[in-house]
Amino acid sequence: MSNSDVAADQSGGVQSVDRAITILEVLARHGEVGVTEVALELGVHKSTAFRLVSTLENHGLVEQSGDRGKYRLGVGLLRLAGATTARLDVVQEARPICKRLAAETGETVNVAVLSGSSALYLDQIAGSSALQPHNWVGQHIPLHATSNGKVLLSGLDEDDLDDVLHELPALTGLTVTKRSRLRKELAVVREQGYATAVDELEEGLTAAAAPIRNAHGDVIASLSVSGPTFRLGEEKMTTVVPQLTEAALEVSHRLGWGHR
Amino acid sequence: MSNSDVAADQSGGVQSVDRAITILEVLARHGEVGVTEVALELGVHKSTAFRLVSTLENHGLVEQSGDRGKYRLGVGLLRLAGATTARLDVVQEARPICKRLAAETGETVNVAVLSGSSALYLDQIAGSSALQPHNWVGQHIPLHATSNGKVLLSGLDEDDLDDVLHELPALTGLTVTKRSRLRKELAVVREQGYATAVDELEEGLTAAAAPIRNAHGDVIASLSVSGPTFRLGEEKMTTVVPQLTEAALEVSHRLGWGHR
DNA sequence: GGGTGAGTTGCGTCCACGGCAACGCATTCT
DNA sequence: AGAATGCGTTGCCGTGGACGCAACTCACCC
Structure with missing residues (x-):
């Protein structure tokens, strides 16, 4: 006790x-x-x-x-907390932690939020690897085909899900296009605390994402690690995912999440 | 000195x-x-x-x-503030509904209560998570220049009104500064079940608010949608106001209003 | 009525707190 | 470069303010 x-x-x-x-x-x-x-x-x-x-x-x-x-x-x-959040913004708080995560994993780290019915990428820290992906910052990306999108969706309730999800176009052969399948995946995401996407947005692109929560526990953003599929295989993921969830949790703590 | x-x-x-x-x-x-x-x-x-x-x-x-x-x-x-709102059941009950309302309208949603002779803002849900407007939480705001304030005032009887209203300073060119005018507006608010304020607190800021009632029918809080005036024009309001009143009614129901 | 246990208050002791001054470290001036 | 300013930081006493004690006031319950 x-x-x-x-x-x-x-x-x-x-x-x-x-x-x-x-x-x-x-x-x-x-x-x-x-x-x-x-x-x-x-x-x-x-x-x-x-x-x-x-x-x-x-x-x-x-x-x-x-x-x-x-x-x-x-x-x-x-009143005091209001003054705190005034200067708090997700990108600001997440940045140092993202940089550490990028250094640890050697892959690219992104921060995304829900914007209308797509994911809006707010920040990106490039990994150490020579092979650089293109810069996603400011772009709107489909929710159903990305790990970030799945995490953001997993924070919504059933009603909001329907408002946000319109079509699920296939972007690669592996894109999830069935709503029932997606719902099942979201349940898994909620359960395990992270999402993955392998070759679902682009051939050869793999990503994992974990939720960032505010003081109320709402999912307000998503943190992801992404890189070429050949580098982010099964065994690499077993080390990356804990680092990722740890980092996301740390950002959440900085935003006040932490009632036990 | x-x-x-x-x-x-x-x-x-x-x-x-x-x-x-x-x-x-x-x-x-x-x-x-x-x-x-x-x-x-x-x-x-x-x-x-x-x-x-x-x-x-x-x-x-x-x-x-x-x-x-x-x-x-x-x-x-x-974290402390989170624990504070956790015990305020109005905020607790209203939160999910506020989130839905914020998503539907795309604008910022606030919950306020009467505190002395001003409105105290208890909670805020940002409309689009990308750009956060001013955070009002914890702040005391004039009653006569806000939609929330008008709603809260509309729940008082004549005697209490006099206790609470002292001066009506003009904050913009459109602020209601005459008591007689304010009383008339409050009658309208009681009649139609919601209040509006266009450029009355700040130039370019528009808001609409509806009452949250407890089991006895007393107005215990106010729910508002606010955003820049250029986005919340006449025609947008015709869709927002029904959503707002509907949401406020739902919160009231959760608090026991309407169970005869 | 008396008893228990809550929050509240006056009082005297003593130690924790606050003022002083010196130090490390940047940044700016000459 | 060296001097000078001005910041955040720290060890050292002396003393004023915080703390523990005990008495008081209410409520509630035997």
Whole structure:
């Protein structure tokens, strides 16, 4: 359970601020907590906990339910978080991680988002290999024939899927063209947390993609590694995919995803 | 006079926590700020500001750009804010419906509630994920100049209206500044079940909003669609408004409205 | 009515916090 | 190049502010 994990203190900073923030984290975990319980969790006296909570309340970071009731997180946090997202953008946050991923795998890394009924490529980091693919940035690519597209689709519910999917033209011999088949694949993507596409968009082009999520858990973008099929075979994929999902998760964390 | 204007302090709480939170607010306002500037704004010594900032950094509430660079708000806030909205059931229930509405209309969707004498924005879903408009979440916005505000006002009776409405400053040339005019508009809002605001808060910004009701029929929140005026013209509105009112009604149903 | 357990508050002690000054490191000026 | 400025960062005390104690006020339940 949550309690045995002390880990609270010793941050080497200002003690009271440390404690105050720990209180916020406790409230985030438990929802509604009383002063006494907070004090217990911090290992401080009731009165200390009370004063810290009061200070937080004065700034709107926590609110009290009722007159002498428990405490919970307040809307002041929304204001601060709003200011955070103002400067946060996916490309910005993802870039350093993408570069690392590109270096690790040696292949090209892309970031894409859903735009209407296609995938819009926002960023690209070229791999180290001599053979460079063309630059996808700014292009709209079919959703059903790419790993990025499948990941983005996997974040939609059934109704939205129908709005977005119109036709499934065959771009190569291996393109998925049947809706039922695609739906099955999307279920697998949701299950395993990544998607792949081998020779489905272009002959000889293989890619794998994993979801980037925001604080609410919505899939807001997709991160992919792609390269020529002859380089990205079965066994190469077994090392690339974990690196990819790890990187996507890291970006998601930077965007606030991380409720357990 | 010599020292800072501020006035944000002396909350009668724990001093260092007060200061730490003030730092967060400063960062929220200015975006990126250095230690020295923070110290100046708080009226404390550089080292004090530094230690406070460091403590915040250890918890992920602020981050440093570069190795010895300035500081900005961190992603830890997003996680806390996520936990905040998780307990607000309006946001929780509205979210999937908002997402659908945002997809249908292609414009930004907001959820707002009445907070004191302004509208507090609780959630926002961007229309097209590529380019993010201004993020209103957590902000307090004038009631008389927004569609959300008009909807929230339309749920009040005459007495409460007077308590809440103080002044009606003109924010653009089209802002409603006369009480009599506003009252007439509110009657129309009650009548037709939605409100609009064209260039009333900001030049070039158009919005429409509809009420979210609880089981008792009270207006507890407001749902809005907003975008640039050139995209949300007369004819676009004729399709958007029904989608909007439909969505708001659906959220209301989820909250128990309409089960006799 | 008395008992329990919540949140709240005054008070005195003591230590954590804040101010000082020096340092490392960039960048700019001459 | 060297000097000079100005930033973020750190060790060192002294003291003011935070903390623990204990008493208080409410609610709720035997």
